[in-house]
Amino acid sequence: MRIIAIALALIPSIALADDITPDSFINRFKADALKLTVNSVLVQSQTLYVQGTPMGDPEPLPARLSYTIENNSGIPLSIAVKRTGISIGPCSGVESGTGIELFDDALAIQLQRNKSYRDRVMRFVPDKGRVSGAITLEKWACKPGDVAGMSTVPVTITVMVANENNFLAVPLQTDAPLTVRGN
Numbered sequence: 001m002r003i004i005a006i007a008l009a010l011i012p013s014i015a016l017a018d019d020i021t022p023d024s025f026i027n028r029f030k031a032d033a034l035k036l037t038v039n040s041v042l043v044q045s046q047t048l049y050v051q052g053t054p055m056g057d058p059e060p061l062p063a064r065l066s067y068t069i070e071n072n073s074g075i076p077l078s079i080a081v082k083r084t085g086i087s088i089g090p091c092s093g094v095e096s097g098t099g100i101e102l103f104d105d106a107l108a109i110q111l112q113r114n115k116s117y118r119d120r121v122m123r124f125v126p127d128k129g130r131v132s133g134a135i136t137l138e139k140w141a142c143k144p145g146d147v148a149g150m151s152t153v154p155v156t157i158t159v160m161v162a163n164e165n166n167f168l169a170v171p172l173q174t175d176a177p178l179t180v181r182g183n
Helices: 002-020 105-113 115-121
Strands: 034-046 059-071 077-088 094-098 123-125 130-137 152-163 166-177 179-181
Touching: 034 152, 034 166, 059 077, 059 152, 077 094, 077 105, 077 130, 077 166, 105 115, 105 152, 105 166, 123 130
Parallel strands: 034 179
Antiparallel strands: 034 059, 059 130, 077 123, 077 152, 094 130, 152 166
């Protein structure tokens, strides 16, 4: 009986050992597993005019970011974007996103534990597949003065990737050309 009890006690540790094998989910993510390409970054403002005369300070318009993520991991993935894991140079504070669903930090555990929520929020991307999206920052989060003098800006988008019941948060970074309009 003791031998059976010892054998049963070792089963969970054997199952956990699989997570660190060279073929495990986390080990498949090398530097080129996911590729972020930024298609455009636009920061702009407009000046309000009353009867041809400028009135007050320029009003910022929401900054916009258009991007594509390519899956080069060798396996199909599901992807969602972490709302607080996005920055455009010195700017952050996301209002909305399209293409790939945004999730808040509080819902990260829901992504991992609730399959129906995960199926609704995460976007399936096959190996060698691409998915595109757009992000709009909050109106006052990024003004032309915040990026004055910059021709390119570093962009970071943190994604949650999943393959079956395996999850990993992956920050993706690249430099992107910047278009600034207004004051």
